[in-house]
Amino acid sequence: MQAPVNHIVGLTSIVRERILPFSGTVLVQLNQKVSPNEVIAESNWAREHILLDVARLLRVTPAVAERLIKIKVDDRVPANTEVAVGKGLFPRSVRTPREGRVVVVGGGQVLIEVGDPKIELHAGLPGTVVEIIPNRGAVIQTAGALVQGIWGNGRIESGLLVNIAESPNGVLVANRLDVSLRGSILLAGMVKDAETLKAASELPVRGLILSSLYPSLIPMAREMRFPIMLTEGFGALPMNSAAYKLLSTNAKREITVNAEIYDRYSGARPEAIIQLPTFTDPPIPHEVDDFSPGLQIRMRRPPAMGMIGSIVAIPRGLTMLPSGLRAPAAEVKLENGETVIVPLVNLEVVG
Amino acid sequence: MPSSLVDGNSLLAVDVGAANTRAVLFDVVEGEYRFVASGTAPSTAEAPLKDVSEGARQAIRNLQALLGRPLLDKQNNLITPNQPNGSGVDALVVTLSAGATIRTVIVGLLKDVSIESARRLTESTYARIVETIGLNDQRRPDQQIDNIIRMRPDLLVITGGTDGGASRSIKKLLEPVGLASFLLPEEKRPAVLFAGNEKIGDEVRDMFGPLTASLHLSPNVRPSLETEDLEPAQRELAHIVVGIRKRQIKGVDLLDQWSDGHILPTAYATGRMVRFLAKVYGSKKGILVVDIGASAALISAGFKDKSTLNVYPQFGLGENLPGLLNYTSLEDILRWSPLDISTGVLRDYLYQKSLYPSAIAATKEDLAIAQSVTRQALYLAMQSARRDFPRNIATIKPNLTPLFEPILAGGGALSDALRPGQGLLILLDSLQPVGVTTVILDQNNLLPLLGAAASQNNILPVQVLESGAFLSVGTVVSPVVTAKYGTPILLGKLTYENGVEARVELKYGSLETLPLQSGEVGKLAIQCLRGANVGFGPGRGGTIPVSGGALGVVFDGRGRPLDLPSDPVRRRELIKKWNWTIGGE
Numbered sequence: 061m062q063a064p065v066n067h068i069v070g071l072t073s074i075v076r077e078r079i080l081p082f083s084g085t086v087l088v089q090l091n092q093k094v095s096p097n098e099v100i101a102e103s104n105w106a107r108e109h110i111l112l113d114v115a116r117l118l119r120v121t122p123a124v125a126e127r128l129i130k131i132k133v134d135d136r137v138p139a140n141t142e143v144a145v146g147k148g149l150f151p152r153s154v155r156t157p158r159e160g161r162v163v164v165v166g167g168g169q170v171l172i173e174v175g176d177p178k179i180e181l182h183a184g185l186p187g188t189v190v191e192i193i194p195n196r197g198a199v200i201q202t203a204g205a206l207v208q209g210i211w212g213n214g215r216i217e218s219g220l221l222v223n224i225a226e227s228p229n230g231v232l233v234a235n236r237l238d239v240s241l242r243g244s245i246l247l248a249g250m251v252k253d254a255e256t257l258k259a260a261s262e263l264p265v266r267g268l269i270l271s272s273l274y275p276s277l278i279p280m281a282r283e284m285r286f287p288i289m290l291t292e293g294f295g296a297l298p299m300n301s302a303a304y305k306l307l308s309t310n311a312k313r314e315i316t317v318n319a320e321i322y323d324r325y326s327g328a329r330p331e332a333i334i335q336l337p338t339f340t341d342p343p344i345p346h347e348v349d350d351f352s353p354g355l356q357i358r359m360r361r362p363p364a365m366g367m368i369g370s371i372v373a374i375p376r377g378l379t380m381l382p383s384g385l386r387a388p389a390a391e392v393k394l395e396n397g398e399t400v401i402v403p404l405v406n407l408e409v410v411g
Numbered sequence: 412m413p414s415s416l417v418d419g420n421s422l423l424a425v426d427v428g429a430a431n432t433r434a435v436l437f438d439v440v441e442g443e444y445r446f447v448a449s450g451t452a453p454s455t456a457e458a459p460l461k462d463v464s465e466g467a468r469q470a471i472r473n474l475q476a477l478l479g480r481p482l483l484d485k486q487n488n489l490i491t492p493n494q495p496n497g498s499g500v501d502a503l504v505v506t507l508s509a510g511a512t513i514r515t516v517i518v519g520l521l522k523d524v525s526i527e528s529a530r531r532l533t534e535s536t537y538a539r540i541v542e543t544i545g546l547n548d549q550r551r552p553d554q555q556i557d558n559i560i561r562m563r564p565d566l567l568v569i570t571g572g573t574d575g576g577a578s579r580s581i582k583k584l585l586e587p588v589g590l591a592s593f594l595l596p597e598e599k600r601p602a603v604l605f606a607g608n609e610k611i612g613d614e615v616r617d618m619f620g621p622l623t624a625s626l627h628l629s630p631n632v633r634p635s636l637e638t639e640d641l642e643p644a645q646r647e648l649a650h651i652v653v654g655i656r657k658r659q660i661k662g663v664d665l666l667d668q669w670s671d672g673h674i675l676p677t678a679y680a681t682g683r684m685v686r687f688l689a690k691v692y693g694s695k696k697g698i699l700v701v702d703i704g705a706s707a708a709l710i711s712a713g714f715k716d717k718s719t720l721n722v723y724p725q726f727g728l729g730e731n732l733p734g735l736l737n738y739t740s741l742e743d744i745l746r747w748s749p750l751d752i753s754t755g756v757l758r759d760y761l762y763q764k765s766l767y768p769s770a771i772a773a774t775k776e777d778l779a780i781a782q783s784v785t786r787q788a789l790y791l792a793m794q795s796a797r798r799d800f801p802r803n804i805a806t807i808k809p810n811l812t813p814l815f816e817p818i819l820a821g822g823g824a825l826s827d828a829l830r831p832g833q834g835l836l837i838l839l840d841s842l843q844p845v846g847v848t849t850v851i852l853d854q855n856n857l858l859p860l861l862g863a864a865a866s867q868n869n870i871l872p873v874q875v876l877e878s879g880a881f882l883s884v885g886t887v888v889s890p891v892v893t894a895k896y897g898t899p900i901l902l903g904k905l906t907y908e909n910g911v912e913a914r915v916e917l918k919y920g921s922l923e924t925l926p927l928q929s930g931e932v933g934k935l936a937i938q939c940l941r942g943a944n945v946g947f948g949p950g951r952g953g954t955i956p957v958s959g960g961a962l963g964v965v966f967d968g969r970g971r972p973l974d975l976p977s978d979p980v981r982r983r984e985l986i987k988k989w990n991w992t993i994g995g996e
Contacts, residue, residue, distance in 0.1 A: 065459075111551070276758075294759055295756075324458060361763075361767065403771050405453070405771055
């Protein structure tokens with residue numbers, strides 16, 4: 061059975077396709093070096109409009125209104141621009157309430173897009189553009205350490221990694237955040253209360269790499285202007301030892317956190333990247349593997365959720381689980397020495 | 412010689428689910444179509460493979476390993492037709508439920524008329540209504556436009572107006588909808604289904620034709636105010652959904668090609684089987700099919716004159732799980748748990764499980780939580796679906812579940828290696844059937860595949876249904892009565908074919924069983940006490956033929972609606988006792 065892979069790798073080539081959700085303009089060139097927050101492509105997509113019903117406002121028929129309308133499609137109009145003037149001794153007039161661009165004129169009505177229509181695509185990682193995808197984006201490659209997470213709040217930032225989690229099951233509390241941490245990206249265990257997120261925002265930090273977060277804090281975490289990446293998920297879960305070890309040993313290094321929103325269909329997921337100098341490109345990690353004895357795995361569900369272990373054996377057919385269900389399973393030796401029977405669908409390969 | 416009208420064509424059916432893909436072979440055995448074997452593999456709609464044909468191929472490979480005959484050639488393409496050396500199959504059908512929920516904007520005139528029909532139509536597939544535009548909408552047109560744009564719908568379902576009726580209002584409503592479509596980036600413009608006043612069909616074509624590559628017109632869902640006819644629009648919607656999936660998910664087009672276009676959304680294929688069953692086997696009672704898995708909960712009911720099909724992605728047990736809390740509370744989920752579990756643990760479970768939808772319960776506590784969530788999700792789905800049942804159907808009390816015979820249940824949550832008793836208890840708790848009904852578990856999730864196969868071969872579903880491929884759990888007797896806990900409410904006497912008798916005294920609040928093996932039949936004499944009603948009238952008994960199953964005849968004396976004790980300790984003890992009685996633990 062094929063196994064999903066969660067990348068926690070000390071040195072690897074990282075190749076990421078970054079594309080706009082729809083056509084736009086690519087702003088970078090082949091072999092160009094990019095920084096994580098650099099805009100590599102952009103597009104326009106207005107999400108705010110004003111519809112001026114000129115015919116109704118001037119109390120004329122749509123056909124008459126058409127003749128009175130002075131602006132045309134694609135005109136950029138400042139606020140208070142005269143759109144149309146009626147007839148008579150004291151003619152009524154229609155003016156634009158806000159600055160914008162005319163997108164439709166017809167049927168005695170004018171539709172204007174307002175607000176900033178720009179959609180920007182950031183590089184998401186420091187690296188080199190190795191391929192241009194016309195009108196959509198680019199493929200960016202770098203080399204370094206990679207830790208993938210399971211949830212992100214959609215922000216990207218780079219900064220110095222500071223480890224304030226004494227152990228993988230550390231809890232970050234507000235009074236631990238002092239001014240010396242301002243502008244850092246923190247490796248910081250789990251967060252259980254809103255005060256801690258508020259304190260991080262007020263400092264401000266440049267990012268948080270957490271093991272877990274209480275579900276009630278998700279809306280607040282989404283609002284934070286800095287990236288928040290969770291390695292394990294929701295509740296009070298310690299960070300898996302592989303991620304903690306790799307990140308804590310890279311403390312004081314420049315790190316990029318692309319807390320991309322997890323999308324199971326596109327494969328986008330949050331990740332932390334520590335760019336490292338290399339003479340040759342290290343190998344690219346597998347995206348899928350086959351379950352086999354000896355593989356290092358991470359437990360996705362209880363028992364020992366989040367714990368790292370290795371596959372000892374994969375019995376043939378279906379195995380009775382402690383829950384009473386029967387499923388294809390593996391015998392797994394956990395890092396604490398315990399051996400457990402785990403359904404294969406509850407495992408992911410670490411590597 | 413096969414007794415079927417076709418010359419023994421073998422048929423492979425592939426079901427691409429959110430978590431698993433199954434390949435099922437139907438072939439002629441001793442003159443009749445039979446379910447032969449199935450192979451399963453994890454679905455591959457999601458990253459990293461992002462190609463459903465990979466999972467389908469793996470499921471077929473697993474199937475051919477069981478069969479000992481090749482179905483795929485060296486290039487991994489399906490061998491069709493069946494070859495003289497036994498390799499390959501004659502035909503393929505595909506059902507599909509994988510994919511993100513389809514974001515849908517519905518447009519109609521009146522809330523209780525065309526908008527309600529649009530809602531029912533949309534709920535017949537894997538869609539979520541993200542915006543409703545109607546005549547009573549007080550928002551400005553530009554607000555409607557911006558909302559539609561922000562929602563980025565995959566689909567617009569437009570209804571409104573009776574045939575030949577007024578058309579001006581619906582045309583006025585379509586203006587902002589059309590403008591919003593125009594303003595969306597070209598590759599993100601939604602598919603459009605128009606199922607309203609046929610008189611304005613040409614104008615709809617003129618408005619949306621240049622805007623979308625997927626414009627579909629179907630007969631009006633409300634040809635008159637009093638009449639609702641969803642079936643033609645549901646059929647069109649099924650094709651639209653497959654089209655949307657082709658754009659969204661790689662590999663769907665290959666399966667479409669392999670199957671020569673015989674690919675259907677799983678829910679639609681299930682609904683087709685329910686209509687068929689209601690026509691062929693329908694009695695005064697309705698036929699109920701339920702299915703609950705990672706992508707959605709499905710309730711389909713077939714009655715004499717009408718069938719209903721409701722798909723609820725919001726009650727699916729996968730990525731939408733945190734959204735369940737928009738419809739229920741943590742406490743209401745935990746009322747079903749035999750273990751003392753805190754609301755915090757349950758909340759963490761819902762969020763964490765949504766990250767790994769295909770994960771299964773490996774520990775007893777995880778299973779207790781998973782089954783509690785399944786019960787509540789199916790309960791909510793049933794409550795929602797009941798709104799759409801016709802009014803003139805057989806019931807014991809109007810506020811209770813109508814009378815059904817049989818109830819067929821499938822889906823990962825019910826069929827994944829659970830003991831039949833556990834599956835039955837989930838169904839009794841969540842559906843709360845009344846009277847006398849047979850409960851059948853579709854352990855191999857064959858029903859939608861038979862619905863899809865019906866378009867290729869109309870003999871196959873009938874013969875497979877009658878072949879014993881489904882697991883009969885047994886006959887369930889659920890009296891409607893209110894009494895004190897422990898009071899006798901029903902006496903039952905089961906007479907076996909060999910004349911031996913077995914008796915049961917059912918007390919209020921308890922579950923009892925009488926053994927009756929699968930394939931056996933017996934006569935059940937029921938005497939109702941304290942005004943209990945099993946469908947013969949309050950306090951009235953009768954004698955009925957019953958068929959056996961894995962659990963024989965099950966008597967559910969817990970009352971309807973099921974009223975669980977508010978004291979958590981007593982409640983958990985009772986649930987454990989019920990689990991012990993029929994759940995097998």
